[in-house]
Amino acid sequence: MFESINYHVDLDTECQAEAEAAAAVAIVQRSTKNIRAITRQIPSLAEIIKQKPQRYEIVVNGNKTLNLCLKTAGAMLYGQNPEAEAASAVARFLDSKLLPHSNLVLVIIGIGLGYHLLPLLQKTLPRFVIFYEPEPDILVLSLQSAPWFELLTFCQAQGIQLFVQLGTSAKSVKADLDELKQAYPDAGPVYYFEHLHYPHLASELYQQEHSDNSKNCALTPQFLASAISQVNPRTISLSLSHNEQECFRKNLAWLAKNQSSLYQKLHSYQWQNWQLVIWQQHYAMQDKCEKVFSVSANKAHRGTIKQSSLTQDPVVFDFSLPEKLLNTAFATLFKNVKQLQLTIQTASEQNAHFVTERILLGSADYEACGKALENSEYLLVLEPDTDFLYASLFTVAWYQFKGDLYFCQQTAEVEQRITAQYQSGQLQLTDIFIDQPYYEKTLFSAYHLLLEIVQSCNGKSHYFEKQFASLNHYYQNISNATYLTNKQVSEQAPIFIVGNGPSLDLHIDYVVKHRKNLILISCGTALITLHRNGLTPDYHMELERGADTLFYLNKLPASYLKHLTLIGPADIHPAILAVFQKNLLVSVENTDVHQEFTSNFTNFSLLQLNYSYYTVTNFAVDLFLSIGVQKLYLIGVDFGFKNQNSHHARDSVYFQQDGSQLYDYEQTHGSAYVINANFGGECLTISSFDMARKLMGERIALSPAQQVFNCNDGAAITSSIPLRIPNITCTLSTTNAFKQDFLTLFVEANLTIKFEELTQQFKEKGQYCVKQLLSCLDENINAAPIYIASLQRQILNSTIASKLDHSYTLFDGSLRYFEMVSSRFYRCQAETQTNLALCQFWRTYLQHCLFRLSL
Template identity: 25%
Template sequence: MLDDIRLHIYSDEEKQSDIEQHSAIGLTKRFEDNKRAFFRFAPGLKKVVEQSSWQNYGLFFNKNKNGNLVDGVTGTVLYGVEPNDEIHRQVNKFKDAPIRVYLDANGAQSSQVTDSSCLVILGLGLGYHLNLLIEETNSKFIIIYEPETQFLLGSSFLLDWQIVLKRAEEKGITLFFQIGESGEKIKSDLKELREHCSLKFIDFYQHYNNAEFLSIIDHAKFYNAISFFEYAIEWQRGENWSQYIPIWTPPPKFEISEKVVPKDHSLFKKNIETFRATFSEIALQFENYKSQRWEVVESKENEVALRHIETGLYFCSELPRDAGKSNYNNFAQYPNKDGLVLGYNGTKLLPYLHYQFVDEVGVIIEQLDDKVSTLPSDIKSLILFGIVNGYHLDELLAEHTIDALLVCEPEPDFFYAALFAIDFKPILDDFNHRQARLYFNIGDDGSHLYSDLIHQFHAIGPYVLQDTYFYQAYSRRDFADRISSLREQLQVVVSAGEYFDHVRYGIEHTRHVLKNECFVQRTESDITYPGTFDETPVFIVGNGPSLDKEIDYISSVQERVIIVSCGTSIGTLAKFNIKPDIHVEIEQNRSTYDWLQRADCKPLLAETILLSCNGIHPHVTELFKDVFMCLKQGESSTEVTELAIGRNVAEILENAYPTVSNLALNAIIKLKLKNIFLFGVDLAFLSDTEHHSSHSQYYNEKGQEVYDYAKSNQLNIFVPGNFGGFLKTKYEFKLSKNCMESLLSNEGVECFNCSHGALIEGAKPIRSDELTLPEIKLDKSVVLDTLKEHAFYQSKNLLKQVDSKDILSHFSLEKVEQDIELLLTLLSSLEARDITIDTFILKQKQLLIDFYNNNSLSFYLFYGSNNYALSVFSKFSQLPESDFGLEISLISAWRRFLCKVKIEYANYASEFDFIHSFGFHREKIIAHSYLKSVEVYVNLNITNCPYLLESISEFKTKNMNFHFSSDEFSEYSSFVFIINNENIFDKIVYTLSRQNEPKDVLIVDVDIHIFKRLKAALPAHRINLLISPFHTKSKDSLDDFYNGTAPLHYDANTLKLVPKVINGELDGAIYVPKLLYSTKATLELIKNQTLNLIENLGEVLPQFYVFPDYCCFNAKLPNNYVDILGSFAKPAPIEYSQRDLVIIHLLSDEKLQGHVNCFHDENAYQWTIKSD
């Protein structure tokens, strides 16, 4: 891109800094002088300048010490390398052929500016052209339109306005400045001027290109005299593929032929024949092609240039081949600025082994990007956006060997020009000879770009994406937006596709749900219903903001329709006593369980059918009456399930993403239900704060956002509204809308969109008060039973032929461990430098193929994470010898990942997903609504422990009663003792020995030896211990925590654990609360002081379990155990070093563990604190 600022400045920062400093001398004085000039000659400009500030633009000085403007967002400049020369050529062209509108219809056309009555200047820029035009014109009126106030601000530093304004005054010229205006009021402005002055004609000078200026010039060329004012200007609105013209198009430096290059051009004919042999569709498309917007012309040097047919503007003012070479050189010098970077910036999934690897690799990649600064000679993959006349492609391929080149050019005229400019035969021959991959995407407006490119990358290998260069050959804002969107989508393929943890839990969840009875959706062709059952009206209800407007209507007709709630909408419906018949969820991690419990509608869930896809968390399914399961395309758990039950037995949903509403619509359509209504499926927003129903968990009791949704999501896309206008949306919802439109293109589906959100093609917009529904009340149980009978299989019937009714029965788990050893052995060869990175990549790719051919589960478990790892390794293949240390860091990170996987999967293959969200809120809901009666005795005077009072007021429930006394005991149904000394031991034994039935007793903060004595003295009771190595009992202690000098666990937190650990199941368990922290400096203190606790625990260490906010020792819990408040137990791997593992897991999962490195050392895992 010739407008890339890096072409205009020195790469040597010191050299460029000298130019900037030298050129900046006197700028402040010039600015102050200009303000005085404005005050004298144009007071309005002084006010505008004083109120203006730099936003996205800024001033800089180029290699030739010329002042210019740069857009800080895009990195593109306004003018070329020699702004004054370019503007002189532009003014001279205007003098020779002005665009003139005669106000007298009989007036003769003239090529002389001197007779002009009014001059309209479209664009101020930096104002370099004003002096030239003022000198040349005899016009008495000049109107200057400039929509960008930052350009006026820039001119105030560089242009001597005193000379401009004084010269205009000397010549009797009246200047009208329309700053901030793009010319949309030009006709009314000119009419007003004509009311006061007699004008013979108007000349139009266009300084730079934007949609409004081009519209005005087009109107001026087409209409003359009075008709200029009578007919409306046809305004262009923004850029699209067909309207694109660069912003700065001065006349070319070189001589150009006026004639269009003919089709009998020898190189063109040769290229057509070349493509006919290899890309016949391209030859067929361009053999008789006619330019639509840009025509092909030649310079006297026989170089191909592009001229815009309507405006006569040239795409580039430099000699075409020189421009192509400069374009290539710029990209070759700064390739990594355009590279694809993969990483994970979230926190929710950081406990996953895959994302711990991604997080660790991110730090390494940052160091690598600082190392690699030039384009390597051998390139694995490159996407070229924009071919123009092809000269930069010629330069690129002359210097580099590319294994996979993907050429994308949305403008067919440009590719057509390249057929006259460069010889494609040696290019195509070279790719064929090397068996390299070459792909052309010509004329695509972006609609199919992603699907076409992803098809190519799957053929090459997705890991290549990390080593893919993006080469944007020319600048245009919509081009950049589409490339940015494409990058995000391609990034998903590697970084957000399937990975080890997702596959592991997806398969295990599916396995468990199928074994424990569910209903699996049949293929569409296998579904037949009696009578007109398929016309049953179905309401798909999302939780968009417009649900608030429709909630009363839905309530009024709920007995006449099947209501399908999607995600968080069930909580909103429950508040209005609307009972969904089917509820849909899509997430496979356990956070879905958390929010469903927080919705506080457990009895409603127990009467509702869950419809979900494979991978849904078993704890979620347990909340519902029945489970309808669909299989989702692209999931490893789908493939594993089909291997067990057979192909073409269950329906595979192809468009069940990215939102839960997509899953609902896809499933309902495949169930052959043809009367569908959408409510609250908005997929767009009226405002940044109205993004979900106001009755949902996204807002608090005061109607305020729980978090800043707009800040967390880029709401920068506009889509047509369902009932008109345009609404904001985000990329995920735009993709959701596109997938729905693809689904609804099927014939026979009648879908009505009653949502006040995005327009969805194929769903007829209709307001709820216009609907006509059958008056008949549905027998819901009959409808749902009919669905079960005709559209679903019982999973037990599908698994009859499967050994042990287990979809994993035909896989060997021992084989997974063996496969990991193969991966580790290969990695050792790379570390020993027996093989290169490129060889390593090929061998590891072959290992995955072998896993697949050998029917190993490892193929599915490692496919995604392996692609990510290889994508990172490929980025290292061009490192110099001196940077081998970075490669070692990457090798170590991949080895740690594989070793962790080996241990985890060998010991806990049947474990469920453990990710949670807002667990404390879930616990409060369960405690308040469903907790059994608990009587709590505390042997402390509450007045001496103010933090206890805080905890009780925050967590006390109707079934949880506290009794405080330091001396007396009473006989309660349950006991909790908070004990500071040994003197109370005898009272405890005496009180409990008098109980007729076993009691659940929790002893808090006693020495472990006292606990053992109590256990021995009271064998009939279930006695457990809750102990903490840290306490906060004073304001000073809290200050230490906030200052980062101590960790925090105070008595209020102890009481919050009481209802969680009184469960009536365990006996002899020891609970240790996790610790809070404010700075990483606290970690060393935690490590040292926790060692004392570990030593006291002694022989209870071998088995312990990790909950979100506490650990449980000395207990044997069943697999996937859930405590009484819904928190999930994750067993600690038994092969870890127990001492170090306890320390790590006593840290708060999401916060502290992110600051800890755990590394493998001879079958043990040690931990260190990450440095800042």
């Protein structure tokens, strides 16, 4: 099990700073000495060790020891005392083997912090040593912790020949050993020490040890494995006790009654890659290569972690808002809540565990499963690995749960279920905890997607300022644009949808060469890149509703923009419309004002798009599939990046002339994590990109007769067709015919009332509602925030029945955020002063809403 960084650093920032300062002196001294030694004795690594690590970083534990952290996950490789862990692993290795000293070959898999390296060499005195480290970042970071200078000095003194296989070179132990034996026929027996777990190397070690090429390591539910490191762990086959058999029988009976499809899968199931065993007196899972995974054993090995998850929950306390929203009143409310979070961390001595709704990611931590059953009314369990889910039927009394329990094996299934139950009112999502007791890549990706969904439902996507602007824009735009009707094109042409991802650089020359034979759609900031390369799109699309879009549009010549036709959402900022020659607007998402808005089109049915978020490229794909275009080509629609600092095209607005980032992309948009790439392998992404990618895949799947070609070296998009180089055959007359046909799909509104009157109506209704909310707050100012929130919810819900009252649309998101925070403060037993401060911050926000409505 790999613990979150939150359980390792000191929550007292001053104490943590002191720990880091104490460690910094030793880090600098050791790094300087190590760099000199490696540069002199292993010159082939000289350039590599100058590189800046991308995926990993050194973190100082609260107790002043060093640790390795996977940045994208915030997951720590070691426990609180990495040096002791390494010493214990070395001792276990030495105890299990009789090591001859003559011409010994020692293969070490994984460098890590490097505490194990020198002790191994000193105890075994090998003649040859081969280090394998597939992650170059880890070698670079080990310069801050490992005794490289002493190790290289020792090798020189003892005549030990050292080889380092790094990155892509660390891929074939057998081939390297064959080469070594050819060069040195007298090389002795080979011994393997596996410090870090890399499945392809671990499989090869097993195959060599057992002369069995038929078995491969299962993909472990962890990114590295140090506590259980050697090839032959001492496990005990599980002889099922009466209690375990009875637990299994009752769980199956529960599944037969409540989830029959899963029952059919599991009632006669046979182990596939893992099986349940006993290891170090704990339940564990062992794969066919005898590798062991045990959350319980790791917990016992590393000691009890702090149970402060509810007070540190990113779902509630870490809204990652775009930079342009940091000056909004909603952002100020969030910042104030963030400050109050520190007080509940201090005050919550008895850490609360109970929440109404819980999503449990993974079933391998049996203790966490038990606590989830005890401390929830609604429990949704995601376990992608059937072996692990099957094992939990013997070890976890799921059948005892009195609330609503459901098992899922796909992230998409979880998303669909919580979305449907939220829309139907079965789930509130305000008193919810996404429980991730251990790190595993698929579960970690799921965590970020679910976090985005819950935050979006609780104000992030529909807070007051955003809703207020949308309503204003809807009415102002009616007389200045035409709107997409529910019809389809009769003409066809290849549509090139151009995003601003790094793959745009790969295809820009192709687009220039074939420009006349395709319909070119620029999306958002891709327009900057196209202009810099002498290209003018047929249509430009925007999804952002705010006036800040003008910031990058103003970087382009006004004459260039005046030749363009804009396609945008119906609630786009009116100032954006003014810079384009023609404006084609589309009804996007199912909002509460849609019916009121469409009443102005008495003779036409407007097309309603429901998959046009989170990015403008989602908007483009949804639009052109919906009107019947048969072939779409995605260019620069990466939804990911191979390098942390190459997240957009090089000519985009995100980079300065010298190639440096305009701002810290990762810091602003959240940590990146690994997903499958379009042409195989992996790439990095962030949660908002990943949500958009999955949504686009869902939309493409709805149109199986149409083709969407993904031409990008970025993330894989479900249901799209990977295509490295577009291949089009089209004429200029065909593209012109399509453009003429496309314009016939748009119509003007039949205005029956001036937009000023419509705007005044919803403002007056909104003022009345917010005054009621403020009055409710003032009358109950000394009550618990969760009680105040419930009263205000009743007030807001009462406005739904009125057709002309848009108060629910305006305030639902912001009130849901207050409900979520209030619920968490209640669970964490926040003190009276903290609750009062929260209410005052909420009051200030409502006063701001009232002021905006009165302008």
